[in-house]
Amino acid sequence: MTYLAKPRLHHPDLPKNKLGYTHRDYEGTVSTLCAGCGHDSISGAIIQAFFELDVPPHRVAKLSGIGCSSKTPTYFLGNSHGFNSVHGRMPSVLTGANLANRDLIYFGVSGDGDSASIGLGQFAHLMRRGVNMVYIVENNGVYGLTKGQFSATADKGSKAKRGAVNNDEPIDMVMLALQLGASFVARSFSGDKEQLVPLIRAAIAHHGAAFIDVISPCVAFNNHPGSTKSYDFVREHNEAVNRLDFMPAKTEITTEYAPGTLQEVVQHDGSVLRLRKLHEDYDASDKAGAMNYLLQRQAAGEIVTGLLYLRPDADDLHRLLNTVDVPLNQLSEKELIPGAAALEKFNASLR
Amino acid sequence: MKQTVAPIERVNDFVVKFANVNGSGSASANLLFAKSILRMGIPVAPRNIFPSNIQGLPTWFEVRVNENGWRGRRGGVDLMVAMNPQTWEQDVKEIEPGGYLFYDSTKPLPAAKFRDDITIIGMPLTGICNREYTDARQRQLFKNIIYVGALSALLEIEPEAIAELIGELYKGKEALLKPNVQAMRMGRTYAQNELDWPLGIRVKRANAVGEKIFIEGNSAAALGCVYGGATVAAWYPITPSSSLAEAFARHCRRFRTDPATGKARYAIVQAEDELASIGIVIGATWNGARAFTCTSGPGISLMQEFIGLAYFAEIPAVLFDIQRGSPSTGMPTRTQQADLLSCAYASHGDTKHVLIFPQDPKEAFEFAALSFDLADRLQTPIFVMMDLDIGMQDWLCEPLAWDDSRKLDRGKVMSYEDLEAGKDFGRYLDVDGDGIAYRTYPGTHPNRGSYFTRGSTKDRYARYTEDGATYVDNMQRLQRKFETAKQYLPTPVRKDAAQKTRCGAIYFGSTAPAMEEALAALAGQGIHLDTLRIRAFPFHDEIADFIADHEQVYVVEQNRDAQMRMLLVNELAVDAAKLIPVLHYDGTPITARFILREVGEKLAMFNVTPLRKVAP
Ligand SMILES: Cc1ncc(C[n+]2csc(CCOP(=O)(O)OP(=O)(O)O)c2C)c(N)n1
Ligand code: SF4
Ligand SMILES: [Mg+2]
Numbered sequence: 001m002t003y004l005a006k007p008r009l010h011h012p013d014l015p016k017n018k019l020g021y022t023h024r025d026y027e028g029t030v031s032t033l034c035a036g037c038g039h040d041s042i043s044g045a046i047i048q049a050f051f052e053l054d055v056p057p058h059r060v061a062k063l064s065g066i067g068c069s070s071k072t073p074t075y076f077l078g079n080s081h082g083f084n085s086v087h088g089r090m091p092s093v094l095t096g097a098n099l100a101n102r103d104l105i106y107f108g109v110s111g112d113g114d115s116a117s118i119g120l121g122q123f124a125h126l127m128r129r130g131v132n133m134v135y136i137v138e139n140n141g142v143y144g145l146t147k148g149q150f151s152a153t154a155d156k157g158s159k160a161k162r163g164a165v166n167n168d169e170p171i172d173m174v175m176l177a178l179q180l181g182a183s184f185v186a187r188s189f190s191g192d193k194e195q196l197v198p199l200i201r202a203a204i205a206h207h208g209a210a211f212i213d214v215i216s217p218c219v220a221f222n223n224h225p226g227s228t229k230s231y232d233f234v235r236e237h238n239e240a241v242n243r244l245d246f247m248p249a250k251t252e253i254t255t256e257y258a259p260g261t262l263q264e265v266v267q268h269d270g271s272v273l274r275l276r277k278l279h280e281d282y283d284a285s286d287k288a289g290a291m292n293y294l295l296q297r298q299a300a301g302e303i304v305t306g307l308l309y310l311r312p313d314a315d316d317l318h319r320l321l322n323t324v325d326v327p328l329n330q331l332s333e334k335e336l337i338p339g340a341a342a343l344e345k346f347n348a349s350l351r
Numbered sequence: 352m353k354q355t356v357a358p359i360e361r362v363n364d365f366v367v368k369f370a371n372v373n374g375s376g377s378a379s380a381n382l383l384f385a386k387s388i389l390r391m392g393i394p395v396a397p398r399n400i401f402p403s404n405i406q407g408l409p410t411w412f413e414v415r416v417n418e419n420g421w422r423g424r425r426g427g428v429d430l431m432v433a434m435n436p437q438t439w440e441q442d443v444k445e446i447e448p449g450g451y452l453f454y455d456s457t458k459p460l461p462a463a464k465f466r467d468d469i470t471i472i473g474m475p476l477t478g479i480c481n482r483e484y485t486d487a488r489q490r491q492l493f494k495n496i497i498y499v500g501a502l503s504a505l506l507e508i509e510p511e512a513i514a515e516l517i518g519e520l521y522k523g524k525e526a527l528l529k530p531n532v533q534a535m536r537m538g539r540t541y542a543q544n545e546l547d548w549p550l551g552i553r554v555k556r557a558n559a560v561g562e563k564i565f566i567e568g569n570s571a572a573a574l575g576c577v578y579g580g581a582t583v584a585a586w587y588p589i590t591p592s593s594s595l596a597e598a599f600a601r602h603c604r605r606f607r608t609d610p611a612t613g614k615a616r617y618a619i620v621q622a623e624d625e626l627a628s629i630g631i632v633i634g635a636t637w638n639g640a641r642a643f644t645c646t647s648g649p650g651i652s653l654m655q656e657f658i659g660l661a662y663f664a665e666i667p668a669v670l671f672d673i674q675r676g677s678p679s680t681g682m683p684t685r686t687q688q689a690d691l692l693s694c695a696y697a698s699h700g701d702t703k704h705v706l707i708f709p710q711d712p713k714e715a716f717e718f719a720a721l722s723f724d725l726a727d728r729l730q731t732p733i734f735v736m737m738d739l740d741i742g743m744q745d746w747l748c749e750p751l752a753w754d755d756s757r758k759l760d761r762g763k764v765m766s767y768e769d770l771e772a773g774k775d776f777g778r779y780l781d782v783d784g785d786g787i788a789y790r791t792y793p794g795t796h797p798n799r800g801s802y803f804t805r806g807s808t809k810d811r812y813a814r815y816t817e818d819g820a821t822y823v824d825n826m827q828r829l830q831r832k833f834e835t836a837k838q839y840l841p842t843p844v845r846k847d848a849a850q851k852t853r854c855g856a857i858y859f860g861s862t863a864p865a866m867e868e869a870l871a872a873l874a875g876q877g878i879h880l881d882t883l884r885i886r887a888f889p890f891h892d893e894i895a896d897f898i899a900d901h902e903q904v905y906v907v908e909q910n911r912d913a914q915m916r917m918l919l920v921n922e923l924a925v926d927a928a929k930l931i932p933v934l935h936y937d938g939t940p941i942t943a944r945f946i947l948r949e950v951g952e953k954l955a956m957f958n959v960t961p962l963r964k965v966a967p
Contacts, residue, residue, distance in 0.1 A: 058801060061638065061793045074803055074815070081793035083637060084805035085630070086656050092585075092627040096634025096642065097793070099583045099618040104638075104794050122630070125623040317618075324614040328582040329639035329792065333759055335616055336580040338606040340753040346574070347750040350564035 018054040026051045028078040033068055038190035038216030038231075039138045043075045045193050046107075046136075049200035050077060053248065060105045061097055065090040065119060068145045069111035069138035069216070077107075088119025091126035091135075095317070098131050101327040102318045105204060106133035113143040116152040116171045123173075127180035127209050132316040134203040134210045135182075137173050138190070140218035141229035148221030159226030172298070174308060177211040178291055183314030184210035185290075187305045189234050190217065198244040199307060205248065207268040208314030215303065234303060241282040241293075241306040245274040267312045275307060284310050356468040359449040360551035363393050363418035365429040367502075370442045372435050374406030380495030381412040382745075383516055384502060389565060389747070390512040392557045394420040396864075398744050398940065403590065403683045409438045418559050422711070422746060423865035426942040429552050430506075432498060434476075439464065451550055453502070455494075472546055474501055479541065493534040500538025505546065507553045510539055564750050568741035569645075571712035571751065572671060573598035575719025576643055577606050580759045581669070583642035585620045585631035587650060590683050591739035592673035595645040596621075625650035629657040629668065636667040637804060639764075639792035641723045645671035648690045649680065651697065658732055659698030660806045662829070665779070665788070667726035667733075667762075670694075671719070674738040676938045685938025686739035688860055689910035694734045695888055695918055701826060705836050706734045706888040710863035713748040714886075715741060718841065727762035729836050730787060738909070740861040740940040763789045770799040778802040778813035779825060786832030833889055840887035843894055846870075848879035854954065855901040856933075857894075859885040859915060861940060862907055868943035869950065878954060880905075888918065895923045898930070903957055905950055907933040909941050 014022040026047040031040050050057065057079040064070035066087035073082045085093045094108050115123045115137045126135070141154040150158075153173065154166045177185045184206040188196040196214065203210035215234050217223050223230045228237075242263075249270030263275040263284065275284060283289055290309045297304045324331075359365070367384075371377035378399070385397040396415040402408035415425050430451040433442045446452055448468045454460075456473025465471055476497060480490040503510050514532050521528035542548055573595050576584070586596040600619055607616040622628040628644040635642035646654070651672055661668045674690045676682025694706055705725060709715040715737055722733045763783075765776055770791070776799065779788050788811075791800035802813035808822045809815055816822075858866045863884060873880055883897045898904050898919070906916040913932035920927045933949045935941040 056797060058797050059794055063634075079798050079801050081791075081801050082803040083634075084803065084807070085633075086660050086806060089626060089630045089657065092622065092630025093634035093637070095620065095627075096583060096585065096631035096636075096640075097638040098634070099620070099631070100635040100638035100640030100642070101792075101794065121623055122627055125627060129620075321618050322613075322615050323618050324609050324612065324616050328616070328618060328635075331580075331582060331616055333580070335609075336582070336607070336759075337578055337753075340755045342606065343574075343578075343751050343753045347562075347564050350566050351560075351562075 017051055019056060021051065021057070023047065023051050025079065026057055026077055028073070028075040031072070031075045033071070034220050036219040037068065037144075038140060038218070039069050039072050040075070041190040041193065042136065042138055042196070042214055042216055043072045045196040045200055047076045048193070048197050049204065052197070053201050053204055055105065055204065059103075060107055062107045062109065063090050063094045063097065064109045065111070065114035066145070067111035067114050067143065068218075069109060070114055072138070073109055088114050088117070089122055090114070091119065091122035094133055095126060095129065095131050098133060098317065099323075100329045102132070102323065103327050106131070107204075108133055108135040110135070110137050111144070111151070112137055112139040112141060112153040112173070113151040116173055120152070120171070124176065124180050127177050127182045127211065129317050130181060130183065130209045130315055130320065132207055132209070132318070134200070134212070136200075136212045136214055138216040139173065139213055139229070140216050140222050141227065142218050142222040144218045144221060148218070155228040158228045159224070161221055161224055172294075173211070173213045175291060175294060177213075178287055178309055181209070182211040182309075183208035183311040185309040186211070186307045187213045187215070187303070189215045189238055189305060191231060191235065192238070192305075195240060195243065195305065198246040201246045202244060202267070202271070202273050202307065205246070205267050205269055205271040206310075206312075206314075208311070208316050237301060237303045239297060239302040239304050241279045241304060241308065242275040242277050242284065244307050245276065247272040247274065265310055265312050273307070273310065278306070284308060354467060354470060356449040358451070358470050358551040359429055359447065361429070362553055362555050363416060363557060365416050365552040366425050366427060367414045367416070367430045367432065368428040368442070368445070369412040369432040370435045370438050371410050371412065372437070373402055373404055373408045373410040375495070376492045377410070377434065377495050378412065379520070380499050381414070383513060383520070384499050385414045385745075386516050386565070387503070387508050387512040388414070388416055388554055389560055390515065391509055391554055392560050393418055393554055394422070394559050394563070394747050396422045396424070396747065398424060398740070400939075401684050409435050416554060418557050420559060420747070421864060421868045421943070423868050424940040424942045426944040430550070432502070434498070451552065453498070453505070470550070472505065474498070474541065474546065479537070483537070493530070496531055496534040497538035500535035501542035501546070503535070504539045504542035504548045505550050505553075507549045507555070509556070510535065560747065562750050563747050565745050565747055566712045567594065567743060567745055568709070568712040568715040568737055569595035569673065569743060570598040571716040572709075572719040572735065572737065572742070574602050574751070575716040576723070577602045578716070578753060579641065579720035579723035581641045581643050581723055582617050583631065583635035583640050584617070585622045585628040585642070585644050587622050587625050587628050587646065589647045589650055591675055591743045592645040592647050592650070592671060594743060595671055595673065625653040626657065629654040629670070632668050633657060633661050633666050636726065637793075641669075641727070643669035643671065643723075645673065647673050647675050648677040648693065651690055651693055655698045658704070659700060659702055661732045662698060662702045662704065663700075663806055664804050665730040665790075666804070667730050669722045669726050669733050669735065671735045671737060673742040674736065682938040684739070686861070686940055687909050687936055687938065688736070688738055688862070689914065689936065691736070691910070691914035691918060694736065703833055703889070704732050704734055705729060705840065706736050707841060708736045708859040708886050709741065710860060710884065711741060711748055712746045713751060716751050721841070724760040725836075725839055728760050728787070728839055729832065730762060730790065731832070736860060738861050763787055765789045765791050765795070765800055767796050770796040776800050777811045779809060779828070780811040781828050781831070785835040786828050786830070787835060837889055837891055840889075840891070842891055843886055843897070844884040845881070845893065845897060847881045849874065850879045852879040852881055853902040854905070854957070855881040855883065855897060855903070856905040856907055856950065857883050857885060857897070857915070857919070858907040862909060865941045865943045865946055866907060869946035872943060872947055873950070880950070885915070890919070890922055894919070895925060898923070898925045902929065903931055904929055905931050905933045905953065907941070907946060909935050911936045
């Protein structure tokens with residue numbers, strides 16, 4: 001497969017965002033994934049979220065591991081630098097990139113094989129460190145790119161295309177992210193853009209480690225009866241705990257809601273998240289409660305989606321390391337090199 | 352017991368070895384001993400020989416005192432300070448005939464425990480401590496200082512030098528300062544009153560240290576990272592490299608704290624493993640920072656996949672390999688030069704990497720600073736090949752120097768202005784013919800200069816492709832770049848003997864001091880050898896020339912498989928039969944004695960007789 005450039009002819013009537021960019025400015029090259037692959041819908045949602053948030057594309061760094069899912073950064077934000085790293089190790093590359101320049105938006109895209117199998121360790125430590133980023137796992141329960149072997153998120157008892165049954169316990173990335181300290185944790189479905197786009201927008205605005213597990217059916221290898229990651233299965237078992245309206249900082253809030261059904265959270269940058277509760281007893285600020293709820297509903301066979309946990313005042317790695325405000329990659333000789341006189345003093349202390 | 356061999360008589364030229372138990376607090380006392388001699392203007396080369404353990408196992412500290420300044424390990428022991436009953440037999444055996452044994456005579460030992468060709472000096476250290484101190488820990492700690500005091504009398508070390516050092520060590524901690532000085536004096540007085548002093552081996556104030564500094568290679572390398580502009584470090588603890596990362600943190604706190612805000616102009620991450628360490632480095636350098644990791648052989652093994660990515664996607668990275676006894680966990684606290692091949696050809700597929708070989712802490716500082724320029728200039732991983740001997744031992748070196756007019760070489764980077772001016776940007780486009788393409792940092796320009804980095808094949812404009820010809824084009828450019836590297840790398844150091852000779856020797860890294868000493872000894876015997884110290888891979892043409900200039904070339908290295916020789920044979924069109932391996936790999940640093948014996952034997956086989964007299 002070689003590279004297919006998208007024609008960059010802009011229709012004069014295309015709507016523009018505040019920066020004067022159209023939707024097309026947030027696209028990448030033409031996808032080479034299978035027609036109907038959930039991952040492509042997620043790319044669409046990402047494009048829309050960045051467009052709506054008025055983010056200059058070049059201020060985003062997109063990083064991924066290896067897999068069909070990890071290929072997708074080529075298909076959005078064509079004016080951003082991208083890094084398709086090695087299988088399961090994107091978290092460390094993203095961490096390093098983030099340390100070098102705290103001013104960009106770091107957007108990591110991974111697969112369930114990439115993050116839950118080979119890369120579970122790096123995933124865990126990335127979340128622990130509170131790296132300021134968005135991390136999306138495009139979760140299809142299989143290794144798409146190597147042709148359909150079970151991944152570590154495949155549910156116990158689910159069936160492969162040729163009938164093999166998965167005997168191993170699944171890893172729930174959401175539970176892991178919660179336990180490991182991610183400060184924004186959500187689950188969504190590639191087939192539900194209404195839910196997904198605001199979640200991505202909110203995750204981008206979130207200052208801290210934001211994680212979204214997006215169930216994303218693999219039409220080639222895991223969309224059959226017996227699979228728990230097929231379009232049909234997910235549609236039937238999807239239980240959204242809330243719906244999210246995302247208001248960027250300084251937007252006037254006009255809509256009225258019935259009291260008690262709304263949870264409003266102000267994020268670090270002033271943006272407001274309004275959670276319209278679909279399950280009255282669900283509180284997205286209560287981590288232990290969230291974990292408990294997830295365990296119970298999962299046992300009942302539901303796929304719980306929505307914004308599951310949010311800590312708006314989260315710390316991030318830079319704050320914890322107390323790094324200077326200027327990005328490290330912009331420091332010059334003057335700030336970096338102590339010079340000959342300092343070295344002479346150092347020498348003197350070693351005699 | 353009547354002594355059968357005359358006691359060794361030597362001033363400012365002997366080896367003292369301390370046999371201790373790990374965790375007994377002996378390390379600082381022993382270092383005090385070494386430094387006090389240094390303060391008298393006499394060069395010392397100390398070596399800590401320690402187990403992979405925190406407490407209870409044997410540990411040794413060897414101090415070579417040598418007015419000529421030979422910094423290599425000599426081999427053999429003139430005075431053994433035997434404080435560890437566990438290793439008694441082995442320690443006593445190691446003493447040179449005519450040498451000295453200093454031991455704790457509190458409990459009498461049978462005559463069979465001693466030798467009749469050495470001088471035996473017993474001092475009831477435990478008894479003295481039990482009498483003077485009540486606290487068990489104090490008894491242990493002061494015992495060390497007391498023996499240093501006794502040695503000061505036996506070897507004629509100036510007590511003022513020791514007191515001065517104790518003063519510096521416990522500055523502002525009077526409560527510790529006084530009792531330490533007292534303990535030292537107590538030991539000294541005891542020795543003066545009860546023992547025969549001075550010994551045949553002793554020190555005499557000299558003027559052979561001058562401006563030289565006393566520093567560990569890891570600390571020097573870490574400081575080189577500060578001067579080289581590194582802002583991101585990621586590491587996973589492994590002996591003998593951990594102290595490099597720790598020293599970097601220390602130096603950064605001192606030199607890289609923003610005076611106005613107290614904030615850090617650096618970021619250090621202790622990663623979850625070596626895969627993450629190198630991943631963090633690659634992410635940081637991709638994004639325009641200077642970054643490094645430090646590790647040892649096992650870590651290099653774990654980093655293989657990422658190293659291939661960095662090579663192929665052309666991402667700068669600096670890796671310090673502080674080599675230790677391998678394979679596997681081999682001899683984790685001993686020294687070797689055995690990662691040459693695993694670094695030179697690290698990763699799957701056709702890969703080759705730049706290696707640089709500092710010979711001592713001073714070069715470790717210089718090469719560390721240089722490595723970041725090299726990484727940015729060449730856009731590839733740079734391996735700084737150190738070892739435990741350089742990294743973790745204190746070496747006497749020339750003072751570190753810096754030229755304030757020096758600028759960081761950030762290599763080929765297109766700026767916003769370049770892009771705005773319409774310069775053609777192809778991430779893998781060889782515009783200058785040197786194999787090195789321009790890169791951009793993420794976030795530079797709204798709609799020019801972005802590209803996708805990947806380990807898969809791409810064309811000159813970084814577009815994904817599976818086209819064979821494009822792949823070959825790219826691989827050939829990488830080969831060209833590897834050639835280009837030579838012009839930026841430290842050149843080999845050739846030293847021709849006083850007289851023309853058919854034989855040469857090649858060496859590198861921490862072998863240098865032993866080699867220099869061996870060479871001087873050979874010259875003294877009228878045997879001449881030209882030498883070449885390799886400082887970088889890929890090899891400069893001078894190396895092939897050197898081999899061509901000689902009939903026989905000894906390749907002296909500290910590993911079993913003659914890895915440098917393999918590299919030479921593999922990379923240069925040279926006659927392999929000419930290259931004679933001289934290999935030392937028992938985990939101890941190579942000695943001049945070893946080189947003399949090995950090279951001497953081989954020279955004899957080659958029928959080289961000292962034809963000429965030593966040059967006057
Ligand atoms: C070290 C290594 N091992 C194996 C592979 C082969 N491989 C490529 S993609 C992949 C699985 C990807 O699965 P996932 O992350 O779930 O992505 P998907 O294709 O399902 O989107 C594997 C095993 C590799 N690229 N690298
Ligand atoms: S194999 Fe599956 S995951 Fe990969 S592109 Fe096709 S549908 Fe998507
Ligand atoms: Mg998958």
